[in-house]
Amino acid sequence: MNMQTTPRLTAAETALVEAFGAQIGELPGNGAVIGTRDRLLDDLKKAGLPTRRIESWHYTDLKTLLRAIPDAVPSAVIDPLSPIVEGSAVLSVLDGIADIKATADGIELSLFKEKLADGSALAGLTALDKDDAIGRINGSFVRDGFALVVPAGAEIAEPVELQALHGAGQIHTRFPASFGARSKATIIERHRAVMEGAAFVSSISDIALEDGAEITWIILQQQGAADTHLGQIRAKLGTNAKLRLFVVNAGGKLVRQELRIDVQGEGAELTLRGVNLLGGDTHTDVTLVLGHNVPHTNSTEIIRNVVFDKANGVFQGMIRVAPDAQKTDAKMACNTLLLSDDGGFSVKPELEIFADDVICGHGATVSDIDRNHLFYLMARGVPENKARAMLVNAFVAEIVEELEDEKLVEALEGVISAWLEKHA
Amino acid sequence: MLEIKNLHARIAEDGTEIIRGLNLTVKPGEITAIMGPNGSGKSTLSYILSGREDYEVTEGDILYNGESILELDPAERASKGIFLAFQYPVEIPGVATMQFLKVAMNEQRKARGEAELTTPDFIRRVKEAAEKLKIDQAMLRRPLNVGFSGGEKKRAEILQMALLEPNLCILDETDSGLDIDALKIVADGVNALKSPDRATIVITHYQRLLDYIVPDTVHVLYKGQIIRSGDKSLALQLEENGYADIIGEAA
Numbered sequence: 001m002n003m004q005t006t007p008r009l010t011a012a013e014t015a016l017v018e019a020f021g022a023q024i025g026e027l028p029g030n031g032a033v034i035g036t037r038d039r040l041l042d043d044l045k046k047a048g049l050p051t052r053r054i055e056s057w058h059y060t061d062l063k064t065l066l067r068a069i070p071d072a073v074p075s076a077v078i079d080p081l082s083p084i085v086e087g088s089a090v091l092s093v094l095d096g097i098a099d100i101k102a103t104a105d106g107i108e109l110s111l112f113k114e115k116l117a118d119g120s121a122l123a124g125l126t127a128l129d130k131d132d133a134i135g136r137i138n139g140s141f142v143r144d145g146f147a148l149v150v151p152a153g154a155e156i157a158e159p160v161e162l163q164a165l166h167g168a169g170q171i172h173t174r175f176p177a178s179f180g181a182r183s184k185a186t187i188i189e190r191h192r193a194v195m196e197g198a199a200f201v202s203s204i205s206d207i208a209l210e211d212g213a214e215i216t217w218i219i220l221q222q223q224g225a226a227d228t229h230l231g232q233i234r235a236k237l238g239t240n241a242k243l244r245l246f247v248v249n250a251g252g253k254l255v256r257q258e259l260r261i262d263v264q265g266e267g268a269e270l271t272l273r274g275v276n277l278l279g280g281d282t283h284t285d286v287t288l289v290l291g292h293n294v295p296h297t298n299s300t301e302i303i304r305n306v307v308f309d310k311a312n313g314v315f316q317g318m319i320r321v322a323p324d325a326q327k328t329d330a331k332m333a334c335n336t337l338l339l340s341d342d343g344g345f346s347v348k349p350e351l352e353i354f355a356d357d358v359i360c361g362h363g364a365t366v367s368d369i370d371r372n373h374l375f376y377l378m379a380r381g382v383p384e385n386k387a388r389a390m391l392v393n394a395f396v397a398e399i400v401e402e403l404e405d406e407k408l409v410e411a412l413e414g415v416i417s418a419w420l421e422k423h424a
Numbered sequence: 425m426l427e428i429k430n431l432h433a434r435i436a437e438d439g440t441e442i443i444r445g446l447n448l449t450v451k452p453g454e455i456t457a458i459m460g461p462n463g464s465g466k467s468t469l470s471y472i473l474s475g476r477e478d479y480e481v482t483e484g485d486i487l488y489n490g491e492s493i494l495e496l497d498p499a500e501r502a503s504k505g506i507f508l509a510f511q512y513p514v515e516i517p518g519v520a521t522m523q524f525l526k527v528a529m530n531e532q533r534k535a536r537g538e539a540e541l542t543t544p545d546f547i548r549r550v551k552e553a554a555e556k557l558k559i560d561q562a563m564l565r566r567p568l569n570v571g572f573s574g575g576e577k578k579r580a581e582i583l584q585m586a587l588l589e590p591n592l593c594i595l596d597e598t599d600s601g602l603d604i605d606a607l608k609i610v611a612d613g614v615n616a617l618k619s620p621d622r623a624t625i626v627i628t629h630y631q632r633l634l635d636y637i638v639p640d641t642v643h644v645l646y647k648g649q650i651i652r653s654g655d656k657s658l659a660l661q662l663e664e665n666g667y668a669d670i671i672g673e674a675a
Contacts, residue, residue: 371478376514377524379474380584381502381532390527394518398567401518 010049015069017045019170020140022072027143030119040127040139050133059314059346060285062133065254066228070198073169078194080163084220084411088159088188091146096164096171098144106156107185112145112174121147124176124206134232134258138202141172145203148187152180152210159186159408168197176206179213181238186216186408191231193224193251202230209241211265216244216403220415223252225280232258237297239265246403247274247286248412250419255284263290263297274303275396277416278311278343279423285314292321292328292358301332304396307343308423316348317362323354332362337395339368339424389424393417425489425623426450426473426592432483432648433472442468442479444648450592453620457634457659458627460645461667466627467511469645470596473625474508475501488592502528503535507590509581511597516568521580524568525550529587553586557613574601582613593617593624599633611636631663644670 009017020041029037049066050057075095083090089104098111115121125142127135150156162175179185193199201223209215223229229252237243247257263270270290278284290299303315313336321328336345349362369391377387393416400412426449433443442465450456460466472479473486475498485492493501516524529549530540541549554564557579569577578598585593595614599607614624614637626637634642634656642658643650644667651674652658662670 370514372514373516375476375498376510376516377519377528378498379476379502379508379510380524380528380588381499381535382528383499383531383535384497386527386531387499390519390524391516394516394567396518398518 009045010063012066012069013045013048013063016137017041019069019072023141027141028113028116030117032119032122033116033125036122036125037140040125040136043127044133044136044140047130050131054131056131056287056316057133059316059348060256060283062256065283069200070168070170073167073197076167076195078165078167081165081192081194083159083161083163084188084190084415085159085161085407087407088161090161090163092163092165093145093173095166095169096143096173098146102146104148104156104160106150106154107160108149108151110147112147112176113143115147115176116142121174121176124174128234128260134202134204134230134256137230138172138174138204138232141170141202142174142204143172145174148175148177150177150179150183150185152183154180154183154185156183156185159188161188161190164189164191164203165194166199166201167193167195168199171199171201173203174206175203178208179210179215181210182212183210184214186218186405188218188220190220190222191229192222193227196224198226199224200228204232204234207233207235207243209235209237209243211239212241213238214242216246218246218408218412219248219257220412221247221249221251221255221257222415223255225251225253227252228254230256233260235259235261237261237263237265237268237270240267241265242269242271244271245273247272248277248415249275249284249286250277250415252284253282255282257286259286259288259290261288261290262293263299264293266294266296268297270299272299272301273399273402274315275399275416276303276305276313277396277419277423278305278313279308281310283312285316287314287316289318290320290330292319292325292330294322295324295326295328297325298329300330302399303334304399305334305336305345306392306396307336307338307345308340310340310342312343313345315345316350318350318352319360321351321353321355321358321360325355326357328355328358328360330358330360334364335395336364336366337369337392338366339392385424389420392420392424425452427487428484429487430484431472431481431486433468433479433481436478436480441482442648443472445484446645446649448643448650450623450625452623454640455618455624455626455637457639457642458625458645459629459642459659459662461671462629464645465648466645467596470508470594470625470627473594474498474506499531500535502588502590503532505591507585507588507593509578509585509593509595509598511600513569513577513581515570515572517570519568521564521566521568522550525584525587528584532588549587553583556616557583557586558609559583575603575606578602578606578610579613582610586613586617591622593622594627595624596627597629598626599628599630607633608636631659634659646671646674
């Protein structure tokens with residue numbers, strides 16, 4: 001006999017479905033957008049949240065880990081913070097709602113909710129594949145954000161900070177950004193909880209670099225101790241474009257940062273650097289899916305993880321080299337400083353190489369603090385706890401310093417040392 | 425200043441005994457040379473004095489200014505004025521040299537209950553000391569010892585020693601890997617620190633360094649014991665005849 005049962009929805013899945021129902025008529029969008037939202041939610045309901053049986057979610061069983069969704073509470077009064085780099089243009093999104101008065105020199109800015117209302121946001125609302133839970137959740141619920149257009153040839157001197165601050169509740173934002181040919185800019189995407197109480201956050205940044213654009217994009221995730229953060233970067237690199245993507249995870253209870261990057265112009269270069277500061281009873285996942293789709297492109301990826309307490313981390317690095325993407329040069333490294341017996345870090349490099357003339361390498365290390373280094377510092381009078389903190393800092397500072405921009409390096413090092421002081 | 429009494433010590437991990445009943449007294453103002461063939465325990469002695477936990481003292485004691493230091497960790501010993509110039513200074517990427525110097529100086533001051541240095545005062549001290557040792561500013565901007573040549577690393581060690589103003593300096597094979605010019609600079613740096621209340625232990629394999637840093641006493645270490653002590657003429661005698669004679673006599 002064949003037993004067929006409809007899979008029961010988990011508490012979190014039910015809460016998502018109910019939240020969607022409660023917001024019917026409230027979420028911005030024209031008819032086509034609303035139709036897409038309905039479809040995405042329906043797909044989410046049918047597939048459920050991904051489990052470990054889905055390969056790309058194997059180390060982050062969202063169905064089990066996401067126990068509940070906090071209620072959608074009304075927006076609290078939140079004031080913008082000063083930017084982490086002095087002089088930056090601040091584009092604030094407070095409790096998921098973009099500041100209508102925001103401006104940034106040299107950038108054409110629009111509100112994402114208007115792009116939803118007039119339907120121009122429609123094309124970006126799709127899920128990337130059948131396992132794209134973040135695309136489905138964000139596409140269903142996204143309310144606002146900023147769309148940035150940097151004109152060809154523009155050089156934006158000061159950084160632009162996308163400042164997404166929130167209290168408790170459900171926050172879904174989006175940041176499409178297109179960078180014209182040969183343009184230069186530094187964008188800091190900062191997510192931060194500024195109040196107590198659990199939040200469920202999803203955020204997608206759609207980044208398009210046209211030919212010769214040189215962009216530094218920093219994600220600084222400082223969510224609260226009870227927050228879920230589901231982030232996704234969708235980036236496309238044109239001919240000779242250079243994207244430097246720097247991800248800092250320094251918060252959150254359950255975090256997944258997906259980086260879906262297509263290098264599709266010859267001579268293009270991706271530099272990915274990641275710093276994961278993990279403590280407490282948290283789970284943090286950085287998943288890269290990188291396509292080298294044309295010949296003569298380069299990428300380097302370095303992920304540095306520091307694990308305290310019972311924290312659990314994941315890095316999945318998938319590099320796909322298309323059949324005609326000859327002369328691809330890709331190097332990936334994932335180094336973990338494991339400072340607790342109860343913590344863990346899982347690393348899964350995946351190289352799918354269909355071209356025959358490429359250089360692709362990957363390596364992973366897991367270590368404790370180097371005893372020779374510790375002895376050296378202590379022999380100079382630095383007490384053990386301080387010496388340890390210096391060495392942990394050094395482990396991640398090494399890649400932060402690559403950013404070269406002194407103010408930016410200083411700002412990120414400030415975030416890192418503040419985190420370490422609190423957790424180490 | 426330093427009194428080592430019947431010291432026995434072994435490698436913590438495998439129990440190999442390295443120091444086997446060593447006795448040594450070092451007086452303030454003195455330069456003490458410890459010489460010996462490879463494997464005699466010279467470097468181990470320097471590590472034990474500075475508190476490296478890879479070694480276990482099984483018997484005897486080390487008295488520094490009359491107090492046992494066996495229970496002190498390396499940082500506590502350092503702030504009491506014990507300084508080891510490493511044979512192989514480690515490279516630490518990500519730790520800026522200046523930041524390291526400032527933390528080390530201020531942590532020692534804090535441990536002694538002294539006020540921390542102001543930034544201008546700190547910078548002035550480093551600049552002055554660096555000039556004397558012909559260390560250029562570019563080197564100080566690099567991460568600690570990273571990319572330094574062998575000679576630069578040794579000069580950086582002496583720079584730290586000059587800035588930290590220790591009472592007991594232990595130089596572990598500071599001459600190894602140095603050409604004659606670098607050796608002179610390093611020796612001048614060490615001699616400049618000579619004072620009536622500071623003692624220096626020079627650990628070396630060769631007599632060469634002792635032409636520039638002239639010892640008051642010379643001790644020969646062999647199989648973890650001092651087998652012969654004398655004045656600087658002992659070093660010259662060793663240079664001429666090697667260790668074989670003395671080892672033969674002791675055996």
